[in-house]
Amino acid sequence: MTTHVHTAPLTSDHTDPEPPEWWRQAVVYQVYPRSFADADGDGIGDLRGILSRVRYLADLGIDAVWLSPFYPSELADGGYDVADYRDVDPRLGTLDDFDALVEALHAEGIRVVVDIVPNHTSNKHAWFQEALAAGRGSAARARYIFRDGAGPDGSQPPADWVSVFGGPAWEPVGDGQWYFHNFAVEQPDLDWSNPQVRADFVHTLRFWSDRGVDGFRIDVAHMLTKDFVDPLPSQAELDAIPRDGNHPMIDRDDVHEVYAEWREVFDSYDPPRTAVAEAWVEPSRIPLYARAESLGQAFNFDLLEADFDATQFRRIVTDNLTLAAQSGSSTTWVLSNHDVVRHATRYGLPDAERGTDGRPLRKHGNEWLLSGGTRPELDAAAGIRRARAASLFVLGLPGSAYVYQGEELGLHEVAAIDDEHRQDPTFFRSPGEDIGRDGCRVPLPWTAEGSSFGFGDDGAHLPQPAWFADLAVAVQDGDPASTLALYRRALALRHELQTGEALTWVETGRHDVLQFHRPNGWTVVTNFGTEPFDLPADADIALSSGPLDGRVLPGETTVWISAR
Numbered sequence: 001m002t003t004h005v006h007t008a009p010l011t012s013d014h015t016d017p018e019p020p021e022w023w024r025q026a027v028v029y030q031v032y033p034r035s036f037a038d039a040d041g042d043g044i045g046d047l048r049g050i051l052s053r054v055r056y057l058a059d060l061g062i063d064a065v066w067l068s069p070f071y072p073s074e075l076a077d078g079g080y081d082v083a084d085y086r087d088v089d090p091r092l093g094t095l096d097d098f099d100a101l102v103e104a105l106h107a108e109g110i111r112v113v114v115d116i117v118p119n120h121t122s123n124k125h126a127w128f129q130e131a132l133a134a135g136r137g138s139a140a141r142a143r144y145i146f147r148d149g150a151g152p153d154g155s156q157p158p159a160d161w162v163s164v165f166g167g168p169a170w171e172p173v174g175d176g177q178w179y180f181h182n183f184a185v186e187q188p189d190l191d192w193s194n195p196q197v198r199a200d201f202v203h204t205l206r207f208w209s210d211r212g213v214d215g216f217r218i219d220v221a222h223m224l225t226k227d228f229v230d231p232l233p234s235q236a237e238l239d240a241i242p243r244d245g246n247h248p249m250i251d252r253d254d255v256h257e258v259y260a261e262w263r264e265v266f267d268s269y270d271p272p273r274t275a276v277a278e279a280w281v282e283p284s285r286i287p288l289y290a291r292a293e294s295l296g297q298a299f300n301f302d303l304l305e306a307d308f309d310a311t312q313f314r315r316i317v318t319d320n321l322t323l324a325a326q327s328g329s330s331t332t333w334v335l336s337n338h339d340v341v342r343h344a345t346r347y348g349l350p351d352a353e354r355g356t357d358g359r360p361l362r363k364h365g366n367e368w369l370l371s372g373g374t375r376p377e378l379d380a381a382a383g384i385r386r387a388r389a390a391s392l393f394v395l396g397l398p399g400s401a402y403v404y405q406g407e408e409l410g411l412h413e414v415a416a417i418d419d420e421h422r423q424d425p426t427f428f429r430s431p432g433e434d435i436g437r438d439g440c441r442v443p444l445p446w447t448a449e450g451s452s453f454g455f456g457d458d459g460a461h462l463p464q465p466a467w468f469a470d471l472a473v474a475v476q477d478g479d480p481a482s483t484l485a486l487y488r489r490a491l492a493l494r495h496e497l498q499t500g501e502a503l504t505w506v507e508t509g510r511h512d513v514l515q516f517h518r519p520n521g522w523t524v525v526t527n528f529g530t531e532p533f534d535l536p537a538d539a540d541i542a543l544s545s546g547p548l549d550g551r552v553l554p555g556e557t558t559v560w561i562s563a564r
């Protein structure tokens with residue numbers, strides 16, 4: 001029995017004379033610039049470092065690079081606290097370096113996506129500094145969300161709200177007023193009902209589009225617009241309000257008025273600029289962001305929260321292809337990014353040791369990689385075996401795939417970072433109960449030796465563990481069994497496998513083995529269990545995530561079978 005899931009509008013069928021839009025089935029590689037490659041030897045990755053690795057990116061076979069923020073920032077939140085949206089942090093380079101990077105990537109046929117952070121600025125942004133100086137009732141404060149404090153002298157917060165990173169969401173400024181910050185205290189939220197705010201982001205989108213940027217990743221796309229009516233509700237009341245488009249701050253319908261204006265900007269370029277929403281919303285509301293009239297694509301984060309489990313994977317795939325069909329967009333597959341524990345580690349930890357967002361619990365934080373019976377034990381080999389199988393499964397799916405830097409090396413999360421080296425505000429604001437996201441942001445190992453394993457000439461801004469040496473690019477390069485070789489091969493073959501945006505499930509008779517066909521006859525089979533699974537005797541195996549025994553698929557392994 002087969003189940004057919006069709007996802008694409010007819011325009012993407014390979015018989016159509018119009019080529020499908022580039023982003024629909026693109027592999028987008030996420031670069032976290034401060035941790036990718038350091039050209040000037042200050043321990044912080046930079047744009048010229050990325051430029052020096054364009055060959056590596058081209059050889060990997062990706063279609064686009066998404067650059068996490070590289071803008072001037074005090075790094076209160078790893079660059080997501082932007083002090084100037086139209087410049088490069090001097091520690092990372094200059095606008096000329098940016099132009100050179102775009103030119104070099106384009107010369108290799110690699111598109112460039114940059115991160116836009118519109119919900120909040122840095123507290124060092126000129127606007128916020130102006131707002132502090134200008135005082136209550138000023139036009140400068142009206143770009144942000146200021147309220148008088150409660151109590152006779154305004155010394156109490158306007159509401160008891162808790163920020164996403166922990167701690168209060170309202171901060172006093174010393175004159176009886178408080179400002180709202182959904183994230184860190186250094187990230188004041190903008191007021192998106194203010195026309196100056198709207199105009200400025202249009203300016204920013206044009207600024208980067210004019211410099212040749214192909215698309216944008218929109219940070220917390222579901223929170224820009226707000227409707228805070230006095231008296232403000234309590235946190236408990238806020239939590240109880242349904243998220244149906246009218247919640248005071250989450251996933252409001254009117255946020256799409258902003259994106260309709262942006263759409264005009266995107267479509268005024270040839271080719272139109274693209275955008276992908278980071279929107280943590282109810283699944284049924286994802287298509288609102290992914291519609292062509294809105295941002296055009298939205299992240300699907302379901303696999304970040306799933307176990308390595310056939311039932312969960314199949315449900316997630318089916319649900320998200322259905323959602324993509326509703327919006328007319330293609331779906332997006334994400335196994336890792338800069339906010340979650342790397343998937344090799346997630347799949348190697350006992351399920352109970354993971355928080356709901358895949359993040360491990362603090363009490364075990366520094367202990368995963370220690371031997372000698374400390375808990376929770378990371379089964380590092382199983383983690384990487386499952387990660388390779390999951391990656392090959394995902395890369396075989398219709399839709400676009402986002403690859404986070406280092407997953408192509410099979411990197412594990414770095415758990416053992418001393419508290420004094422941690423940078424993530426979630427660690428400091430929890431306080432210390434959540435070890436935060438530094439473990440997936442440790443600078444990449446390029447060579448087995450040398451200061452910072454070839455990342456740069458003088459150390460790395462987060463400490464790298466000794467085991468990075470075994471996983472360095474130079475070590476994996478040329479080793480056909482390496483994870484790097486697997487990704488390179490998969491990305492090369494993917495151009496043959498990805499035609500129409502559809503799949504057909506093939507029932508395998510096993511609850512732990514998933515199999516699907518793509519429209520051109522390629523087949524993907526993943527054994528999520530441990531019992532071997534027999535493949536057809538004549539299967540033309542193009543790629544496998546692990547060693548095969550003839551036509552027998554071992555546990556925790558994926559194969560791609562080419563069409564005949």
Ligand code: NOJ
Pocket residue numbers: 077080117183219220278338339
């Ligand atoms: C989502 C980003 O991915 C994350 O890194 C950041 O901390 C928050 N948005 C706030 O900007």
